[in-house]
Amino acid sequence: MPKTILKYNKKDIWDLLSEITDPEIPVLTIVELGIARSVEQEDDKFIIRITPTYSGCPAMDAIEKEIHKKLRLNGIQNYEMKKDFSETWTTDWIPQEAKQKLKEYGIAPPGKTKEEDNFLHSLKEDKKKVPCPYCGSKNTELQSEFGSTACKAQYYCHNCDEPFEHFKCI
């Protein structure tokens, strides 16, 4: 029996995934966010690994539906989506160029995560200043640890009087 000749490969699928933007932060793709982890081929089937960001992220359902839609519209049926928990999602996976895009969009990007030796001790320290994505000033104030989405915090800039959101480091 002849082996099936596939019209597309891993890279084609990865390229398609790179077109899918986050529903809440449309300036970033699910590849840039590190939600899409990998595409592997097992015989005639492709395994697409995705990882959720925050545990309760309500956008994950929408993202999964978008992936199905994108693949099916491009004639791709022989795939399986798997949720990968082997590595914990971290904002460190977001590449520098994507962080720059966040800033230009008006969201203060996450810094690099620090391995805290003592989280409780760090609670007592002065919070690090998040620079305003609009004017760059560090004269900003945290208003709430949670913003329009679980992954963002709310800030206010006392220099240019603009409120802005910060993509939290996690």
Added chain:
Amino acid sequence: MRTQTTTLTKKKALFEYLIRLADDRLILGHRLSEWCGHGPILEEDIALANIALDYIGHAASLYEYAVEIENKNRHRDDLVYFRNDVEYRNLKLVELPKGDFGFTIARQFLFSAFSFFLYGKLADVGDEQFSGMAKKHLKEVKYHLRHAREWVFRLGDGTEESHQRIQNAFNEIWTYTDEFFYTDEVDDLLQDEGLAVHKKGFKNDWKQLVTGVLEQATLNVPDFDQFMASGGRKGFHTEQLGHLLAEMQHLRRSYPNARWE
């Protein structure tokens, strides 16, 4: 006299342990969701809703692992919607009504502090899936703790009214706190297998953190040796859980085959 003996296997113990953790988060998530649209300020309406989402996400992954361990082809929704109150294994603390904002914050602080220590230790257990979950949940719990701690300061060291309300809250909720450290044969068996942690081992750390924050917030620390409620882990709940579950399960039980499309 009839004695009932059931052998506690590792599988049954792990299932039970996961359910306890999941039930805590599901029920507390439900209580927090009751603030949606009723928050004292918009930022807190959003914050509490986001924390509720985190909890429900934690519960979902814990339940999913539990049904996988159980291997009886059940779905996590079966655990959520088709168990009665006597089958739930959450702490009594989490089922108490949300109260005023001070009560909610007091509960958030005490529970987040406990979760922080618990998950910190669970991140090292010898089960990759369980420790992976713990590592992920811990990251989010740190933000919960940060949020609650700040509010304890603002309310305690705030106005006369905010100070009184949160002091009353801590006084009222205190009797439910020792249950955090309840241990039984389930914990013992899993500990021997390297799958659970010795909760009493970090009780002092928890007490220290809580005392420090309350004192800094100019609040009185209630007596750690007072009478403490218990029973939640064995299915003995307050009247409140029944009402909560009725609300939560009603739709699903009325239309058991309904699906989100």
